[in-house]
Amino acid sequence: MAVETASEPDTRTAPTVRLRGAELSYPGRTLWRGLDLDVAPGEFLAVLGPNGSGKTSLLRVLLGMQPLTSGTAEIAGQPVRRGDKRIGYIPQQRVFDPTVTVRGVDLVGFGLDGHRWGLGWRHRKQRRQRVGTALQAVEATGYAHRPVGLLSGGEQQRLRVAQALVSEPALLLCDEPLLSLDVAHQRRVSQLIAKQARETGASVLFVTHEINPVLPLVDRVLYLVNGKFRVGPPEEVMTSEVLSELYGTRIEVARVGDRLVVAGADNSDHHVQEAELP
Amino acid sequence: MTGADGILGKIFDFGVTANLLSYPFVQQALLAAAALGLVSGCLAPLVVSRKMSFAVHGTAELAFTGAAGALLIGVSVGVGALAGAIVAALLLGLLGKRDTERDSVIGAILSFGLGVGVLLLWLNPERTANKFSLLVGQIVGVNSFDVLLLTGCAAAVLLVLAVVYRPLLFSSVDPDVAAARAVPVRVLTPLFAVLVGVATALGVYTVGALLVLALMVTPGAAAARVTASPGKATLLAVVFAEVAVLGGIVLSLAPGAPVSAFVTIISFLIYLVCRAIGKRRLQRSTAV
Numbered sequence: 001m002a003v004e005t006a007s008e009p010d011t012r013t014a015p016t017v018r019l020r021g022a023e024l025s026y027p028g029r030t031l032w033r034g035l036d037l038d039v040a041p042g043e044f045l046a047v048l049g050p051n052g053s054g055k056t057s058l059l060r061v062l063l064g065m066q067p068l069t070s071g072t073a074e075i076a077g078q079p080v081r082r083g084d085k086r087i088g089y090i091p092q093q094r095v096f097d098p099t100v101t102v103r104g105v106d107l108v109g110f111g112l113d114g115h116r117w118g119l120g121w122r123h124r125k126q127r128r129q130r131v132g133t134a135l136q137a138v139e140a141t142g143y144a145h146r147p148v149g150l151l152s153g154g155e156q157q158r159l160r161v162a163q164a165l166v167s168e169p170a171l172l173l174c175d176e177p178l179l180s181l182d183v184a185h186q187r188r189v190s191q192l193i194a195k196q197a198r199e200t201g202a203s204v205l206f207v208t209h210e211i212n213p214v215l216p217l218v219d220r221v222l223y224l225v226n227g228k229f230r231v232g233p234p235e236e237v238m239t240s241e242v243l244s245e246l247y248g249t250r251i252e253v254a255r256v257g258d259r260l261v262v263a264g265a266d267n268s269d270h271h272v273q274e275a276e277l278p
Numbered sequence: 279m280t281g282a283d284g285i286l287g288k289i290f291d292f293g294v295t296a297n298l299l300s301y302p303f304v305q306q307a308l309l310a311a312a313a314l315g316l317v318s319g320c321l322a323p324l325v326v327s328r329k330m331s332f333a334v335h336g337t338a339e340l341a342f343t344g345a346a347g348a349l350l351i352g353v354s355v356g357v358g359a360l361a362g363a364i365v366a367a368l369l370l371g372l373l374g375k376r377d378t379e380r381d382s383v384i385g386a387i388l389s390f391g392l393g394v395g396v397l398l399l400w401l402n403p404e405r406t407a408n409k410f411s412l413l414v415g416q417i418v419g420v421n422s423f424d425v426l427l428l429t430g431c432a433a434a435v436l437l438v439l440a441v442v443y444r445p446l447l448f449s450s451v452d453p454d455v456a457a458a459r460a461v462p463v464r465v466l467t468p469l470f471a472v473l474v475g476v477a478t479a480l481g482v483y484t485v486g487a488l489l490v491l492a493l494m495v496t497p498g499a500a501a502a503r504v505t506a507s508p509g510k511a512t513l514l515a516v517v518f519a520e521v522a523v524l525g526g527i528v529l530s531l532a533p534g535a536p537v538s539a540f541v542t543i544i545s546f547l548i549y550l551v552c553r554a555i556g557k558r559r560l561q562r563s564t565a566v
Contacts, residue, residue, distance in 0.1 A: 146506065
């Protein structure tokens, strides 16, 4: 694969993410191979697939935490590297101890300068202002001074959105941010991510095992299964034919209202997420 | 009964206490203790967030081993305790890399270190008071070299802490995002263990190896009950540690009792009060 076809390094028009011939293999197992992918500025890409298909590993590659086995990965025209400040990261909701000494303002502040040495007294004013703006954008100002460990999952994930966006990144990497949230919060948090990304022009890579909460927001889907993948708009990828081919077994995709229901013909296949109906 | 009355009487014999406070060796002791309280208070909230109480305990036992060794070969106990604590910090860092192992690694090292320490004390022909003090503390024994070593080490720990504080706090309370943002966790973890080791070694002087937790953990745990602000928690922990260590020393002067008894009692009382205050706060929010 040629590393660069266009010679003008214009970062404004360069795709936020560019993968060329990307392969990630462990001894005896290939997660994906020959992956070519361009994510345009402002695009919302959902990354779907069963457990162990390399969804999170893809994020780790883009974060510079995991080298590719072969191929190239670029963020806005530059090779991936560790600690790239143009990336915001939203993790899964995790359980904070109720007595952990951290508040929403601290968490969001970490997103701005948590990696820097020193106590951070010099730019305190500017810092407070930017953190305040980010908290306002996700409507979290009301509970920003309460202990994080006492907040609900939905409230925590709103803070996560603010934390990831406070540094105004060009790319937002989300690793199952809706996991363990109820349906109403899933929708609100994902809408918040899409809205914020749209307003700042950031691209979103959204790893999830459940497409329905993000379905109305998604521009394209990257579906990874057992070393194979398919990229395209949801209506092209989320079909019985495509998923059956990827999984190598009969898969039925049905549209129920505004939800997609994916069901494996083989009921023992736990990889296929069956959407729960209310 | 008369013994207990005697102790109580002596504690509240302010004349004796005031008289003792005018002695330079007591003032030296208080200076050393104040430095220790400051360092412990600054580290304690981080020790608590990183769930390192047991590691502090293990480090203290090896500091005791080092001190016992130093006593035997006739070098400064402070230097011995420091060496032991740093070896412990590095050992725990090397052997206990995985969360699942850490607990058992500390248990294994701790018991071994304590055993070796006891052996070293038994080999030592010196009088017993000095040996006993390594376990339960006897700060009035510090000399001017010790004070210099103590305050010097305390200043060094605080300086390093000021530099690494922000990424350290980040990786302590939010490790996944910290790793994604390339906070050098692999450097910070052993570095913090060494800082804790140095502070623990300093604690061996005052409260003794067995009771170092009273200063390195309890003030942080107490502060975490009443505030969620990292800054306020640090400030409170420093105040709590200072009150415990200085108060403990002053109270122990007149009866000539082991310092550690009073330090731990004060420290624990503060913890209980903070738990009671914090209980409403925690309950109110879980009800929502």
